[in-house]
Amino acid sequence: xxxxxxxxxxxxxxxxxxxxxxxxxxxxxxxxxxxxxxxxxxxxxxxxxxxxxxxxxxxxxxxxxxxxxxxxxxxxxxxxxxxxxxxxxxxxxxxxxxxxxxxxxxxxxxxxxxxxxxxxxxxxxxxxxxxxxxxxxxxxxxxxxxxxxxxxxxxxxxxxxxxxxxxxxxxxxxxxxxxxxxxxxxxxxxxxxxxxxxxxxxxxxxxxxxxxxxxxxxxxxxxxxxxxxxxxxxxxxxxxxxxxxxxxxxxxxxxxxxxxxxxxxxxxxxxxxxxxxxxxxxxxxxxxxxxxxxxxxxxxxxxx
Amino acid sequence: xxxxxxxxxxxxxxxxxxxxxxxxxxxxxxxxxxxxxxxxxxxxxxxxxxxxxxxxxxxxxxxxxxxxxxxxxxxxxxxxxxxxxxxxxxxxxxxxxxxxxxxxxxxxxxxxxxxxxxxxxxxxxxxxxxxxxxxxxxxxxxxxxxxxxxxxxxxxxxxxxxxxxxxxxxxxxxxxxxxxxxxxxxxxxxxxxxxxxxxxxxxxxxxxxxxxxxxxxxxxxxxxxxxxxxxxxxxxxxxxxxxxxxxxxxxxxxxxxxxxxxxxxxxxxxxxxxxxxxxxxxxxxxxxxxxxxxxxxxxxxxxxxxxxxxxxxxxxxxxxxxxxxxxxxxxxxxxxxxxxxxxxxxxxxxxxxxxxxxx
Numbered sequence: 127x128x129x130x131x132x133x134x135x136x137x138x139x140x141x142x143x144x145x146x147x148x149x150x151x152x153x154x155x156x157x158x159x160x161x162x163x164x165x166x167x168x169x170x171x172x173x174x175x176x177x178x179x180x181x182x183x184x185x186x187x188x189x190x191x192x193x194x195x196x197x198x199x200x201x202x203x204x205x206x207x208x209x210x211x212x213x214x215x216x217x218x219x220x221x222x223x224x225x226x227x228x229x230x231x232x233x234x235x236x237x238x239x240x241x242x243x244x245x246x247x248x249x250x251x252x253x254x255x256x257x258x259x260x261x262x263x264x265x266x267x268x269x270x271x272x273x274x275x276x277x278x279x280x281x282x283x284x285x286x287x288x289x290x291x292x293x294x295x296x297x298x299x300x301x302x303x304x305x306x307x308x309x310x311x312x313x314x315x316x317x318x319x320x321x322x323x324x325x326x327x328x329x330x331x332x333x334x335x336x337x338x339x340x341x342x343x344x345x346x347x348x349x350x351x352x353x354x355x356x357x358x359x360x361x362x363x364x365x366x367x368x369x370x371x372x373x374x375x376x377x378x379x380x381x382x383x384x385x386x387x388x389x390x391x392x393x394x395x396x397x398x399x400x401x402x403x404x405x406x407x408x409x410x411x412x413x414x415x416x417x418x419x420x421x422x423x424x425x426x427x428x429x430x
Numbered sequence: 431x432x433x434x435x436x437x438x439x440x441x442x443x444x445x446x447x448x449x450x451x452x453x454x455x456x457x458x459x460x461x462x463x464x465x466x467x468x469x470x471x472x473x474x475x476x477x478x479x480x481x482x483x484x485x486x487x488x489x490x491x492x493x494x495x496x497x498x499x500x501x502x503x504x505x506x507x508x509x510x511x512x513x514x515x516x517x518x519x520x521x522x523x524x525x526x527x528x529x530x531x532x533x534x535x536x537x538x539x540x541x542x543x544x545x546x547x548x549x550x551x552x553x554x555x556x557x558x559x560x561x562x563x564x565x566x567x568x569x570x571x572x573x574x575x576x577x578x579x580x581x582x583x584x585x586x587x588x589x590x591x592x593x594x595x596x597x598x599x600x601x602x603x604x605x606x607x608x609x610x611x612x613x614x615x616x617x618x619x620x621x622x623x624x625x626x627x628x629x630x631x632x633x634x635x636x637x638x639x640x641x642x643x644x645x646x647x648x649x650x651x652x653x654x655x656x657x658x659x660x661x662x663x664x665x666x667x668x669x670x671x672x673x674x675x676x677x678x679x680x681x682x683x684x685x686x687x688x689x690x691x692x693x694x695x696x697x698x699x700x701x702x703x704x705x706x707x708x709x710x711x712x713x714x715x716x717x718x719x720x721x722x723x724x725x726x727x728x729x730x731x732x733x734x735x736x737x738x739x740x741x742x743x744x745x746x747x748x749x750x751x752x753x754x755x756x757x758x759x760x761x762x763x764x765x766x767x768x769x770x771x772x773x774x775x776x777x778x779x780x781x782x783x784x785x786x787x788x789x
Contacts, residue, residue: 136637144630234467241469242650242673247658340625340651345467346499347625384634388584388615395618395788 132385138265138378143339145377146276147172147331147348151355152362152369153280154327160287160364161320162300162421166222167207168328169352170229175200175329176336177233180245180343183333189248193272193333200329201322203229208321212314215425226352234345241344245337248272270338272330277370279327284366296320300419303426313426328352354403361407363416376406458520458699460484461513462496463506465525466623472648473622473668473685474498477524477547480687487692491699502527510535514542520698522691523547525622526591532556543703545694548593550774552705559690562711563593564600564773565741566683567644568748569719569734570665573681574642575605575612576730577663584635585616586628586645586652590788592776594646599780600748601644604737606782615640618788625651636662653679663725670720681734682720689715709770712742749773754781 151168158165178199183192207225210216248270257267287293298306299316307313331351336343354376362368379402386398462481466474481494495518497509506528513521514535520543523532529549536544536556544556552558574583583605587594598616605612615638617631628647632655635643642663645652650671656662656678664674666682690708697703710716719738722731740746751762756779762768779787 133637140630140633140637238469241467242471244654244673335626340629340654342625342650342654344470344623344625344649344651349624349626351626381630381634384617384631385638387617388631388634388638390615390785395620399620 132389135261135264137381137385139268140381141374141378142266142269142273143377144381145373146273147334147339148351148355148358148376149280149370149373150276150331150334151328151352152358152373153276153283153366154324154331155355155359156362156364156366156369157283157287157296157327158320158324159359159422160300160419161296161317162303162419162424162426163211163317163321164218164222164423165204165207165225165321165324166219166356167204167225167229167352168324168355169348169350170226170232171200171203171325171328172229172332172335172352172355173233173346173348174203174229174236174332176332176347177237177240177343178329179333180240180336181236183245183337184240184243187246189246189337192245192337193330196329196333197326198329200325200327200332202325203232204321204325204328205318207325208318211425212317212321215427218423218425230346237343237345243343245341245343247341248338272334272338276330276334280366280370287366297419300421303421303424307426307428313428317426328355331355358406358410360418361410363410363413364419365416368410368413372406372410375409376402379405457491457493458488458695459518460492460494460695461510461518461521462494463500463509463513463521463523463525463528464496464498465500465502465527466648467498468496470623470648471650471669471671474524474648476669476685477522477687480691481522483688484691484695488695488699492695500528504531507531507535510544511538514539518542520545520695520703526589526593543698552707554705557694557703557705557707559708559710560593561685561716562709563683563685563717564596564748565711566717566719567597567600568604568741569738570644570681570683571601571604572608572737573722573726573730573734574601574644574663574665575607575609577680577726578605578609578612578642580639580641581609581611581613582639583612583614583642583644584632584638584640585614586631586635586643586647587616587618588622588646589620590618592774595779595787596773596776597646598783599776602783603753603780604748614783616783616785619647621647623648625649628652629655632656633659650674666720672720675721676723677725679720679723680725681722684718684720686716686718709774712738713744755779756781756783 151172155168175196179192179196182195183189210221211218250270253267257263295311299313303313358372362372383398383401464474468478500506500509522545524547526548529551532544532546533551536553546558548560549558602614619627628649629651632643632652636659643652643656645667653664653674656664663680664678666679668685670682670684671679747767749768751766752764753762755761
């Protein structure tokens, strides 16, 4: 065993990268659930975003356009879910699961011909001055731009839900859709917008995998990240900053367990492999005080 | 994944359903069960190349179907059963984890022939075949041991099964032979194919000082990670992965299944097929060594090629004593070579490797 081989600065730096895809997908789902909709199709939207982003980035040569394409792709796929559940009032759980299966198949189809192709790279952003601070600089200020975009989205969602009138309306729709309707708010419209935001964020998370973290397209490459994102939303009690903590914790323990393995720590590998899941659930359950939005997963129709 | 399996199953049903109207002496039907997508650029990609070679060789005399990304579990049994029910004459199951499902399904369909890759269980209608990848690993170790500056070689292992452990031991023995200070850091990924996890593992190994990465997983993600790091050497796994040549990929182990698949299909057509165990290496051409690029100094390249030729001719066995097991107990005396039985069930590290094999 040689723990000195683990460089804590590099470990913390790769933690931020490892957490980003899950964080992006989870923050989108958080908004969706705060609006009272349960979309279990995160995995399907992520993988569709991954392939859309990859295809656009390869064809345009711009990773930024790739991410834009990924967000649009994810949002379009989520719109299918939105129309089915909000307009046609189908069951949200079943529709969400179907969306995941559909997304996996669709992405495999779209990705034909892009296997083994290389995507244009993102260069890491070295923020002037800040990046040169010892220790903190390499950990926090030397990442690719999407890491900061992700953090920005979390902060924006928090501010939106806490301070803005539109955020208040969204929360009202999620807590009690009949009351919100009686006050004259468009429940279905608010929810459709929330669903599309969730799809867009999931798409960004998927594209982060295919454009930055791996970076290439392979079928099924999200490998369950969407389900982790869903779980983190629940364990974070639907609060943005806790969600950030949960995602970093998960990303951190994931990277740490690989580091421990490489350093030859005498803990059975099976325990190390399950540790990210256990640690995240344990911490967030202990902290848990929140409750689910009142109208979560219920269908709404103005006539009832 | 499930929906794809279902769709593929429906496709087979349709194809074979219409074929049933053809006359009874129609083409020989071959089924292929793959563990990953055919576009993985590695293991499954090469098996699929073998399938395409069979089609090209026999033309209309054969008909092939395949199902990709089949999980190693009950799903595999279902896919095989479906293929057998729909008239396949010969089914290739191409991953270690398909071993028990293959044996189970084969017992239900005594008239269908099965070929299981890399396993050790056989039956009257089940053959096994594998390649002596450890011969290729010896050459990788030989090059890796001399290319490393930090004396740390990272190894992304998949599952703790004999095939993988053999590869680690073979690479290590030959890396130590040329560089007594070399050390291996091993990560068990517990997957054959998960690009995100493979990339992450490669990055962690690089962060911990490895400047050569060997992989026993199927995707090209570690190659991409090494390329991003800039000064890390890699080797193509299962397939040439030439898109990463000349650097970081400096050589590769290539699985060439085509001759074997053609021979076995011919045996079914001739009615001479019988259950046997095939384990071929560099000599018969089942294991190919991809071009060693100019990133490797000429004298290392020459000695690696000499090693390859000595293994191919049978003059040298990669596991030749004196070799001890990890705990220091004697395994092979000087000049003694390992027998196939021990190699097939290898579950121990050789002396010098650190860490434990997960049980």
